[in-house]
Amino acid sequence: MLLAALKSYWGYESFRPLQEEAMTCAMQGRDSVVVLPTGGGKSLCYQAPAVCQGRLAIVVSPLIALMKDQVDSLRSCGIPAAFINSSLTASQKVEVANDIRANKLRLVYFSPERLVQPKTIEFLHGIDLSFIAIDEAHCISEWGHDFRPEFRQLRILRDEFPKVSLHAFTATATEQVRLDIINQLNLRDPTVLVGSFDRPNLVYRAERRDDPIRQICEIIDRYPRESGIIYCTTRKDTEEISAQLNARAYRTRPYHAGMSDQARHESQDEFIEDKIDIIVATVAFGMGIDKSNVRYVIHLGMPKALENYQQEAGRAGRDGLQSECCLLYSIAEFMRWKKMIETSGASNTVTAMTSLQAMNEFAAGVVCRHKRLVEYFGQAFEKSNCQACDVCLGEMDEVENPLIVGQKILSSIVRQGQGRFGGEYTALVLKGSKDERVIRNQHDQLSTYGLLNDQPLQTIREWIDQLATQGFLQRVGEYNQIELTPQGWQLIRGEATPRLLRATEAKQRKKKRAEKTAASWDGVDRELFEDLRVLRHELAVEADIPAYVVFTDETLREVARVRPSTLDGMRRIRGVGDKKLADYGQLFLDVVIEHGERTGVVLDNWSNAGRATADQVTDDFAW
Numbered sequence: 001m002l003l004a005a006l007k008s009y010w011g012y013e014s015f016r017p018l019q020e021e022a023m024t025c026a027m028q029g030r031d032s033v034v035v036l037p038t039g040g041g042k043s044l045c046y047q048a049p050a051v052c053q054g055r056l057a058i059v060v061s062p063l064i065a066l067m068k069d070q071v072d073s074l075r076s077c078g079i080p081a082a083f084i085n086s087s088l089t090a091s092q093k094v095e096v097a098n099d100i101r102a103n104k105l106r107l108v109y110f111s112p113e114r115l116v117q118p119k120t121i122e123f124l125h126g127i128d129l130s131f132i133a134i135d136e137a138h139c140i141s142e143w144g145h146d147f148r149p150e151f152r153q154l155r156i157l158r159d160e161f162p163k164v165s166l167h168a169f170t171a172t173a174t175e176q177v178r179l180d181i182i183n184q185l186n187l188r189d190p191t192v193l194v195g196s197f198d199r200p201n202l203v204y205r206a207e208r209r210d211d212p213i214r215q216i217c218e219i220i221d222r223y224p225r226e227s228g229i230i231y232c233t234t235r236k237d238t239e240e241i242s243a244q245l246n247a248r249a250y251r252t253r254p255y256h257a258g259m260s261d262q263a264r265h266e267s268q269d270e271f272i273e274d275k276i277d278i279i280v281a282t283v284a285f286g287m288g289i290d291k292s293n294v295r296y297v298i299h300l301g302m303p304k305a306l307e308n309y310q311q312e313a314g315r316a317g318r319d320g321l322q323s324e325c326c327l328l329y330s331i332a333e334f335m336r337w338k339k340m341i342e343t344s345g346a347s348n349t350v351t352a353m354t355s356l357q358a359m360n361e362f363a364a365g366v367v368c369r370h371k372r373l374v375e376y377f378g379q380a381f382e383k384s385n386c387q388a389c390d391v392c393l394g395e396m397d398e399v400e401n402p403l404i405v406g407q408k409i410l411s412s413i414v415r416q417g418q419g420r421f422g423g424e425y426t427a428l429v430l431k432g433s434k435d436e437r438v439i440r441n442q443h444d445q446l447s448t449y450g451l452l453n454d455q456p457l458q459t460i461r462e463w464i465d466q467l468a469t470q471g472f473l474q475r476v477g478e479y480n481q482i483e484l485t486p487q488g489w490q491l492i493r494g495e496a497t498p499r500l501l502r503a504t505e506a507k508q509r510k511k512k513r514a515e516k517t518a519a520s521w522d523g524v525d526r527e528l529f530e531d532l533r534v535l536r537h538e539l540a541v542e543a544d545i546p547a548y549v550v551f552t553d554e555t556l557r558e559v560a561r562v563r564p565s566t567l568d569g570m571r572r573i574r575g576v577g578d579k580k581l582a583d584y585g586q587l588f589l590d591v592v593i594e595h596g597e598r599t600g601v602v603l604d605n606w607s608n609a610g611r612a613t614a615d616q617v618t619d620d621f622a623w
């Protein structure tokens, strides 16, 4: 029954990992906590059972934008759904209430504060509810990174609706947060389902921020006319970077909390509707944005916790297609966060410092970045090569003689005077720079002066970062001066060896990266894809819904691989359910057939189907 609904409404053939188990809980009225990564398919876990039960399911969701998106999406699949929030007029609310009473709706979305209002509760007492799903359930926990006090009020649900099962969904939950969710909601012997935190379709890269605009352009040029998010630390940066990119003919807009409500909405809407390609934002942007076709997320700066990074970067590739997360970090930023935490006087400084340290180790570390993330969240990572990060993709070369290089760096620090100078300065000495400070301090007289002059300055800086993340040196004092740790002394004595990586030569790296991106288009007829995209855009504008609600990029790419010539063929494409076939099938077919006639390419090319699509990648790598 569930599978039939998946096929008929969504056009999907199979469950994603843990979906069936999660759906079964909702079908059988057993409380549950479901932790799946972003893009893991949480929404379907409550939407499909709601369709199958034939009664009303309530969904609690924190943001208006998110509700609208989900409801648009459900309706486009032929599922009657609605939301109730402040964006509705009084008469619209009455209409929804009437539809609920007449059992016309399968899902209704509420914000937590609206759901717990006595009037709403009283109204719902008269309704035959199937279950209540709580999305973004980590917001209920003070231990989470996104605590929202209004979620606490959801405690009353258990007492008010003792017969209705409660289902909590989240992407990021530590054990502690999970327990807190269970306690706060007073769940009854819940089934706890925790999926893999890994997102195999995301390619992680990290490099030092050096020449930001050049670095950013190199990334976005790999994704012409596709969507991306650039996160900046300050409001001023968002505006400056956006202006600089616009001057280079990219289509961007800034987004930050200091903008007027209207300007912010405009930026957000234009991004969601694909009128601009890039949003340059502070972290104020993102929560509740379900845009599935974000192909890259660039961080121009280091978040204060690895949890935050995982969440922000995780906004890439929700549709399961290969996408990129690139972190352009600076150690100065790391030190700023560190100081802020140290001086905050807050009660959770230890946790905050652990998260920050993990963030730094992710950025400047020398191990697989997927592994680092997954292990940080308490799961094992078995693969020896993820094929999806700069370390594993061979974009960084192992330094041949890391012990000698490490000794050169550390002995320079000792000779300069321990704890007196920072990493930047040390790199200048090792490079043999004529920098005025170096000369003034007579460090051009040191035996370590110019010892690494055959290396780019950037590489020396990165090695210093790498030594720090491996515990051989530490930063101290007001100016982040560096000094050796006991482990660093072991290295000097040759008793410990670091792992040092160097970015491969720029041209070669650029080529490798472009090839990796191009591979995700394997077998796709790009010209046809563009034509299909134009049609999708027109239909989206007409229906006032985002383009990815019409069809996801994954579905369009598959159509452009197979080039189906019949409605039956179209129906076999993943993501084409009954309603979408009826609404859009013929229109897309016309484009395919016209393209076939014009170019003479073979249609119904099923041998080309399903290459590197989301679930294949997922099955192979993650679960």
Ligand code: ADP
Binding pocket: 012, 013, 014, 015, 016, 019, 036, 037, 038, 039, 040, 041, 042, 043, 044, 290, 292, 318, 319, 320, 552, 615
């Ligand atoms: P989450 O809420 O966990 O971030 P979503 O529910 O938004 O994830 O799902 C991400 C994408 O994956 C959506 O486009 C969704 O339609 C798709 N999806 C979900 N389940 C399946 C499935 N069983 N087969 C194929 N695609 C799926």
